Amino acid sequence: MKQSAIRKANKALYTRIVAGVGGLLAGALSLGLSIYETRTGAEVEQVAAGTAVNTGQWKVTLVSANTAGQTPDGLHVADGKKVLTIDLTLENLTAESSNLYRDTLKLENIPNAPIPQFYLPRDRDVLWDLQPRMPEAVKAAWELPASQKLPDIVKVTIVGTTYKAKDNLYAAPGWFNPTDVARVDLPLSPATGGTLP
Helix, strand or coil: CHHHHHHHHHHHHHHHHHHHHHHHHHHHHHHHHHHHHHHHCCCCEEECCCCEEECCCEEEEEEEEEEECECCCCCECCCCEEEEEEEEEEEECCCCCECCCCCCEEECCCCCCCCCEEEECCCCEECCCECECCCEEEEEEEEEECCCCCCCEEEEEEEEEEEECCCCCCCCCEEEEEEEEEEEEEEEEEEECCCCC
16 A cells, blocks of 8 residues: 555656656747747848938838937927938828827937937927828937937948737737848038028
8 A cells, every 4th residue: 555655656756757858948949949039039230321211111211310409390499419410201101190209219329218209300290190001201200318329330230020910918009029120320510590592
């Protein structure tokens, strides 16, 4: 009777050890595959200034980068601040007006950059909704500390999204899964008055 109980206990212990080792191996394999896919994933394409990039929801063409003493609508910035602007063309590729362009640009070599404000140079005003299929000349502007040293070349990543007819949470349509789709290097021009043509 004791031998049978010992055998059952040993068998249960052996089963637990095998299951534990199997779980550890599965976890290690999954982690290894994830690291491998991250390291060998598609490189983000480096494109020249002036190249149109399709992000899914937007077509983005970065042109130039500048510093300025005021925002593109002609307002002076607060003491201790300066403005970095990027000139670009932005086109809404969807069938509806949208203002979901604010996360389309990332400054890679300017730490702690805030979310940019977008302006329409032709109106000297803030850009709100962008109409479908109407490319617009736009200025993106970041207010930065005046003391912050800026690089000679601004490295910008363009972020794309994917349309899903139904998301996983609300079964509603939308643009999801932000992904870096292109990188552009823009030489930084010296400060100007910040006014628009």
